[in-house]
Amino acid sequence: MTADEGIRCMLMRGGTSKGAFFVAGDVPDDAAERAELLLRVMGSPDPRQIDGLGGAHPLTSKVAVVSASDDSDVDIDYHFLQVAVDAPVVSDAQTCGNLLAGVGAFAVERGLISAHGELATVRIRLINTGDLATARFRLRDGMPHYDGELAIEGVPGTAAGVELRIGGGRPLLPTGNTSDTVAGHSATLIDNGMPVVLLRAAEFGVAGDEPPAELETRSDLCDSVEHVRLTAGPMMGLGDVLTQTVPKVFLLSPPRNGGVVGTRAFIPHRVHTSIGVLMAASVAAGVSIPEAVGSEMSQLPDSTEYDIEHPGGKSSVNVEVSRASDGSWRGTSTSIRTARKIFDGRVFARPRL
Numbered sequence: 001m002t003a004d005e006g007i008r009c010m011l012m013r014g015g016t017s018k019g020a021f022f023v024a025g026d027v028p029d030d031a032a033e034r035a036e037l038l039l040r041v042m043g044s045p046d047p048r049q050i051d052g053l054g055g056a057h058p059l060t061s062k063v064a065v066v067s068a069s070d071d072s073d074v075d076i077d078y079h080f081l082q083v084a085v086d087a088p089v090v091s092d093a094q095t096c097g098n099l100l101a102g103v104g105a106f107a108v109e110r111g112l113i114s115a116h117g118e119l120a121t122v123r124i125r126l127i128n129t130g131d132l133a134t135a136r137f138r139l140r141d142g143m144p145h146y147d148g149e150l151a152i153e154g155v156p157g158t159a160a161g162v163e164l165r166i167g168g169g170r171p172l173l174p175t176g177n178t179s180d181t182v183a184g185h186s187a188t189l190i191d192n193g194m195p196v197v198l199l200r201a202a203e204f205g206v207a208g209d210e211p212p213a214e215l216e217t218r219s220d221l222c223d224s225v226e227h228v229r230l231t232a233g234p235m236m237g238l239g240d241v242l243t244q245t246v247p248k249v250f251l252l253s254p255p256r257n258g259g260v261v262g263t264r265a266f267i268p269h270r271v272h273t274s275i276g277v278l279m280a281a282s283v284a285a286g287v288s289i290p291e292a293v294g295s296e297m298s299q300l301p302d303s304t305e306y307d308i309e310h311p312g313g314k315s316s317v318n319v320e321v322s323r324a325s326d327g328s329w330r331g332t333s334t335s336i337r338t339a340r341k342i343f344d345g346r347v348f349a350r351p352r353l
């Protein structure tokens with residue numbers, strides 16, 4: 001296909017994020033060539049992404065590359081790419097649980113898998129992390145049915161629920177410790193699908209109910225958070241994370257609205273307007289471990305259903321945490337999100353600069 005013919009692309013909302021979805025065969029295999037193309041597709045680097053599909057925020061500058069899996073235990077492979085807004089960087093150092101909500105539907109839309117009946121069950125490999133997920137979503141006449149009655153905070157209106165079950169494979173605590181000292185702060189380093197650093201907001205002069213935009217203007221705070229993140233990265237086995245988008249850094253505060261704990265998430269240089277699916281799973285797993293940072297201020301539920309408070313309301317995640325025979329903590333999570341096909345067609349990448 002020549003540049004003039006465009007590239008087959010579907011724009012989807014997955015949970016509280018939005019991204020461009022491609023079939024793997026429609027974009028280059030080579031990582032550098034693919035990155036160069038995706039920057040032009042999204043309109044990066046440019047703070048407004050005015051000449052591309054990106055929405056000028058990391059939560060709307062995301063890409064999913066999807067293919068049928070060769071592995072008989074899995075239906076679909078999902079490779080997530082974060083396209084930086086104002087830097088020429090495309091990273092696959094993390095996955096995205098929000099876009100994951102659209103992956104199964106996209107695979108059905110593109111005929112990568114066939115689906116029958118009223119409910120599709122799709123097994124998905126998260127290429128970025130190696131984790132496995134199962135997505136369940138509604139069908140009508142063999143195609144995804146997006147309309148429904150479920151409202152999620154951070155998205156206007158309602159849509160059909162998508163159930164996502166993830167994880168279980170690896171230990172939750174990459175350092176093996178319930179808490180560590182990181183750049184002079186007590187921190188819990190945990191990964192229940194997304195590597196996160198849990199910190200006490202009060203130690204950073206943050207009450208925990210500040211709007212994200214206000215926190216982003218506090219340069220001393222942003223510098224301290226970044227210092228903790230750069231120190232935590234190698235401790236979590238992530239290497240030098242200077243140009244990576246993980247780990248995400250959480251400032252935790254006591255709950256205000258009947259949830260388990262209050263959160264503000266640095267992702268890592270903007271403050272999330274709500275919370276990621278896998279971030280919520282990691283926070284819930286963390287605060288449920290005795291003596292982890294944040295456990296002392298959390299109102300733990302009697303069930304496995306955790307309502308994590310965030311700037312846009314609350315996100316509910318079902319998390320099960322247990323201790324394996326080797327003493328390590330393990331976790332799984334189930335979340336209900338919604339997803340929607342917004343646009344299907346061909347995207348025309350901006351010419352090379």
Ligand code: NQM
Binds near residue numbers: 094275278280
């Ligand atoms: O944690 C944002 C999002 C995310 C990630 C980010 C996510 C998750 O809210 O599962 O979905 O990674 O910065 O889309």
